[in-house]
Amino acid sequence: MKHSTDPETTLTAASTDELSIIVDALYRNLDTPAPVFGAQDWYDLATEELARRSAPLSPDAYGAA
Structure with missing residues (x-):
């Protein structure tokens, strides 16, 4: 990730x-006493992406009106 x-x-x-x-690794x-610079940004983005994937689909996705 350092090179991305x-x-x-x-x-x-x-x-x-x-x-x-x-x-988990970012957390x-x-x-630690001295986290890597930028780790908080990566963590925020990663947790948002994980939450997005874990969220149930909207009712519209199942064809409900």
Whole structure:
């Protein structure tokens, strides 16, 4: 991830399992005395993407009117 220039592209391309691992690793990094610069931004984007994937589909997605 250090070499990626676009966190959003990286995170949306990751599988849900990979994304869970990334979120966990970022959380652990943020819980250290000196987290990596930019880790908070990555964590915020990763948790948002994971929440988006975990959210139930809207009723319209099931054809309900």
